[in-house]
Amino acid sequence: QYGDWILRGLSGDLSDYPFTDSTGATVTGAEVNYNGQPTGYTAAPIEAVNYCSVHDNQDFFDAVQLKASYNDDITTRARRQIMGMAMTTLGQAIPFFQAGDDLLRSKDMDQNSYDSGDWFNKIDWSGQTANWGIGLPIASQNGNQWPIMQPLLADPAYTPQPANIAYSNAAFQELMEIRYSSELFRMPTFEQVQQNLTYLNTGPNQTPGLIVMKLDANGQNYGTYKHVVVVFNATNGQATFTDGRLQGLQLQLHPVQQNSSDPATRQSTFNSKTGTITVEALTTAVFVGVKK
16 A cells, blocks of 8 residues: 555646556545545646655654664665655656755754754755764654664764765756656646556555556657656665566666666666566666657
8 A cells, every 4th residue: 555655646646547556456546545535636746746854754864764674774774765755756746855855964853843953953065964863852842752763863873974975965966867857757737647657566466665657758749758667666675577568668777877876776777578677676767768
């Protein structure tokens, strides 16, 4: 069901967009339950603003810090953050980013920082620090969670280093370049999304943690590419995915990712003969069709 919720977000939270859910049923966004409410609620993707973090609750990096396995090193945690930001960037709807998300900005897990001052709210624009590990956030808003926060904040292994921040910043810039390389990522109407967006790897036999999104121009002018296939591999291992609907397509890794600063991203491959895509762990790969 988590996957179904994410598919709704990627399609712009449309209420009437049909897709195959995790049980194999064909449903619309409005028919997917989200804690007693419909997951899909918009008539057009431009009515939705999607984000991973905003001014309230923990920011995105702190949420990753809280939820990641203790065994995840800081490099892995940074990749988890970029995975989430990739879904916001490459989905339909209006993407929103909190200042500093691309720099692994931390508020030391402060869940309500309106009265925490600059000590917890500051951003190091130099990319040398992420403001992590500077102390327990104020007790009035966070005291009941101090027993969870304290050992995380005190462990130097979870402190972002300049190299981790540089990775995150570069990866985010690449995702933004990709978003604006094709209008297929920015379709304004329900009809366009319904015609041009499909999901692979759906139903009860899907690979959990792997989302495959296919965008097709279908003879319309959306810019440079006729086809775009996005693979979000949120699993902890390399993923190989084969689908007959990809066979024969002349896809290549997006030019931005062919020159990515991230070696794992550059290793993503596509086999046209078999319709097989291979993507490394915690990596988002974008494949594009031949230029028009």
